[in-house]
Amino acid sequence: MVHPYRIQPMRRMLLRLIILLLTFAFMTVAYGQQAAAADADQGPMDPRVLADTNKPGVVMIATLYKASISIPQVIMSQEALAQLQDKLARDIVNGKLANDPNAIIDAIFQDIFKDPLKYLLPTKTVTTQEVQAGATGTGFIITPDGYILTNAHVVYTPEDQLKELLIMTGLQELIEQDVTAFINEVNAANYEPTEETLQQLREAAATFYIQYATLSGITTQVYTEMGVAIPGVQVMQKGFVSEVKKRGEVSPGKDVAILKIDSDNLPTVPLGDDGSLRTGDQIFVIGYPGAATFNPMLADESVLESTLTSGLISARKTMPGGWDIMQVDAAMTHGNSGGPVFNEQGDVIGIATFGSIDSSNGAEVQGMNFVIPVSIAKQFLNELNVTPTESQLTTLYKEGLTFFNEGKYSKALDKFREVNELNPGYPYIQTFISDSRMAVNNEPDTGLNWTLILLIAGGVLLLIILVLVIILLLRKFNFKVERRPNPAPTPPSPPPQPAVEPAAAKPAEPQAESAAQQSPDSDKKES
Numbered sequence: 001m002v003h004p005y006r007i008q009p010m011r012r013m014l015l016r017l018i019i020l021l022l023t024f025a026f027m028t029v030a031y032g033q034q035a036a037a038a039d040a041d042q043g044p045m046d047p048r049v050l051a052d053t054n055k056p057g058v059v060m061i062a063t064l065y066k067a068s069i070s071i072p073q074v075i076m077s078q079e080a081l082a083q084l085q086d087k088l089a090r091d092i093v094n095g096k097l098a099n100d101p102n103a104i105i106d107a108i109f110q111d112i113f114k115d116p117l118k119y120l121l122p123t124k125t126v127t128t129q130e131v132q133a134g135a136t137g138t139g140f141i142i143t144p145d146g147y148i149l150t151n152a153h154v155v156y157t158p159e160d161q162l163k164e165l166l167i168m169t170g171l172q173e174l175i176e177q178d179v180t181a182f183i184n185e186v187n188a189a190n191y192e193p194t195e196e197t198l199q200q201l202r203e204a205a206a207t208f209y210i211q212y213a214t215l216s217g218i219t220t221q222v223y224t225e226m227g228v229a230i231p232g233v234q235v236m237q238k239g240f241v242s243e244v245k246k247r248g249e250v251s252p253g254k255d256v257a258i259l260k261i262d263s264d265n266l267p268t269v270p271l272g273d274d275g276s277l278r279t280g281d282q283i284f285v286i287g288y289p290g291a292a293t294f295n296p297m298l299a300d301e302s303v304l305e306s307t308l309t310s311g312l313i314s315a316r317k318t319m320p321g322g323w324d325i326m327q328v329d330a331a332m333t334h335g336n337s338g339g340p341v342f343n344e345q346g347d348v349i350g351i352a353t354f355g356s357i358d359s360s361n362g363a364e365v366q367g368m369n370f371v372i373p374v375s376i377a378k379q380f381l382n383e384l385n386v387t388p389t390e391s392q393l394t395t396l397y398k399e400g401l402t403f404f405n406e407g408k409y410s411k412a413l414d415k416f417r418e419v420n421e422l423n424p425g426y427p428y429i430q431t432f433i434s435d436s437r438m439a440v441n442n443e444p445d446t447g448l449n450w451t452l453i454l455l456i457a458g459g460v461l462l463l464i465i466l467v468l469v470i471i472l473l474l475r476k477f478n479f480k481v482e483r484r485p486n487p488a489p490t491p492p493s494p495p496p497q498p499a500v501e502p503a504a505a506k507p508a509e510p511q512a513e514s515a516a517q518q519s520p521d522s523d524k525k526e527s
Contacts, residue, residue: 044344050284051308052401053346054140056267056427057394058286058306060225060293061139061154061259061338062239066132067166067218071174072122074208080119084111105191109200116204122212131170138287138306138339139224139259140269140348142381144391146261148224148242149377150338151353153250155222155242155257162218167209178205224261225304226427246380251354252320255372256380257338265423267397269340271388272347274373277326281313283371285330285352287339314368323376326350329367341371349374393419393426404432409439 045053088107091097097107112119137154141147157165179201183193193201223239240261248254285308292307311330319325328341332352341350350371358365381388400415413436420429 044282045346047284047308047310049401049405050342050346051286052428053398054269054286054340054342055306055308056226056397056429057141057269058340059139059141059148060288060304060306061137061148061150061242062223062225063135063137063155063157064132064221064223065134065157065162065166065218066130066221067162067170067215068128069131069166069170070126070128070214070216071171071209072212073125073127074120074178074205075123077119077121084108084119087111102191106197109193109197113200113204116207117211120204120208122208131166133166133169135165136288136290136293136335137337138335138352140286140340141266142268142271142388143386144264144266144268144389144393146240146263146266147245147381147386147388148259148261149340149351149381150257150259151250151351151372152247152253152255152257154338155244155259156220156247156250158250159215159218163213163215164206164210166215167213168206171206171209171213175202175205175209222259224259246384248380254321254323254376254379255353256351256377258380258384258386265393265426266391267426268389268391268394270347270390271374271378272343272345272349274326274349274375277313277316277343277349279313279315282344283311283313283328283330283349284342284344285309285311285328285332285336285339286342287332287336287352289331289333290335291333293335311367317370324373325353326371326373328369328371330369331366332369333364351377393423396422397426397429400432400436404436407439409436412436413440 088097088104091107092099092104097103135154135157137150139148139150139154142149179198182201183198222242222244224242225239240263242259242261245258245260247257286306288304289307293303309331311328314327314329316324317327326341330341332339332355336352337354339352340348341352343349350373352369353372354370356365356368356370357363396415396419400412400419403409403412403415413433416429416433416436419426420433423429
């Protein structure tokens with residue numbers, strides 16, 4: 001039997017147990033919700049979600065170069081031609097060259113192509129014309145007010161390379177005229193040059209102009225191009241004049257540049273950490289590769305639609321300056337330069353920078369491209385005291401995407417409309433508004449979060465089970481405990497009395513009788 005004084009402490013213990021179990025149940029539900037949210041935030045992103053989330057903040061960078069170019073007229077070196085004629089005559093006599101007009105012309109061209117500057121000489125007659133050339137790359141916005149990361153070589157070209165770029169692009173018409181003049185001279189001999197010969201003629205003319213042309217008044221202007229969604233109109237191009245705030249050295253230097261455009265409420269992409277990346281990790285590249293961006297088979301409005309490619313980190317290697325660079329096998333080419341490279345969580349871990357060239361033929365080698373780690377870019381940002389920040393519109397846009405991907409189209413539509421009200425030019429927003437509206441019309445949104453419902457239901461079920469167990473324990477405990485009222489306090493015992501018979505005490509009659517029968521002498525004495 002349990003002592004009655006122990007009943008109250010046991011009840012308190014059971015009450016504490018109930019509170020502890022209830023707290024545990026609620027913490028379990030809360031932890032489940034937090035774990036689900038953490039998994040959604042930190043787990044690998046679906047590539048489609050990664051692309052939809054970050055494409056608005058990835059932009060095309062267009063750099064326009066202008067200059068005045070002074071071009072001398074070209075003449076053939078008569079001395080060199082005379083030497084060539086003597087050589088060809090000896091080859092014919094020795095049987096090294098067929099005495100055929102076409103064979104002789106081929107031999108002339110091949111010798112000129114080997115050393116064009118030996119045969120092509122400038123005159124003192126000079127003409128001047130304005131030329132311009134452009135180069136495109138990729139960048140990504142890291143703050144709502146328009147700070148952008150890209151490669152240094154996307155916005156800057158060394159003068160020797162710039163001269164070649166301006167000539168090869170700005171003097172194309174003049175080069176074609178030179179090629180046509182050569183062809184006209186040999187047509188009299190019924191000579192039909194091959195396409196390879198024509199290309200070699202173009203390269204010989206370009207070599208001459210690169211050597212003897214001079215540039216002056218060079219100007220450079222950088223533009224940031226992003227898609228502008230206008231209702232009822234395809235994505236259009238809108239260029240923002242961009243200021244180069246800081247620029248590193250082109251490869252093999254730290255090929256990073258920071259741009260600034262005058263705008264706000266811009267879409268942004270988040271920067272991550274490249275320190276934990278290892279060989280074999282999955283990566284994604286978003287950019288504007290020239291081969292896909294400017295493909296002549298595509299419609300004009302597709303120019304600002306970026307391209308997603310994926311691959312793995314192949315290795316970490318060291319640059320001449322002693323800093324690391326990442327080798328990846330994701331497809332990249334001209335135009336991807338400066339673009340963001342993402343990890344599986346959708347954070348930028350590097351900048352696509354350069355590829356590999358086959359030294360034997362100058363062709364690109366796919367699958368061997370290199371990425372500058374984002375930690376290098378952060379060094380440049382720290383020098384400018386620029387802190388990457390997610391824009392309010394990007395936060396709303398991501399919330400809308402989450403609702404959209406969960407099938408909550410009404411809530412998604414509200415978020416997308418809010419973004420559109422704050423910035424009607426937000427890239428891709430009109431597409432999602434249209435898709436959400438169509439989904440709402442075709443399949444009304446229930447608005448139910450089944451994951452949360454299941455978590456709550458599981459928590460409630462756990463609570464019910466715990467309460468039932470506690471009730472059963474209480475009942476079992478009550479049957480074993482004998483409940484009795486508390487006894488009244490016992491009065492103190494009287495002090496002990498001496499063992500003396502009182503004088504007035506008279507024995508009861510039956511007792512006297514019995515005594516008389518047993519002791520007659522005492523009766524006599526009494527009488």
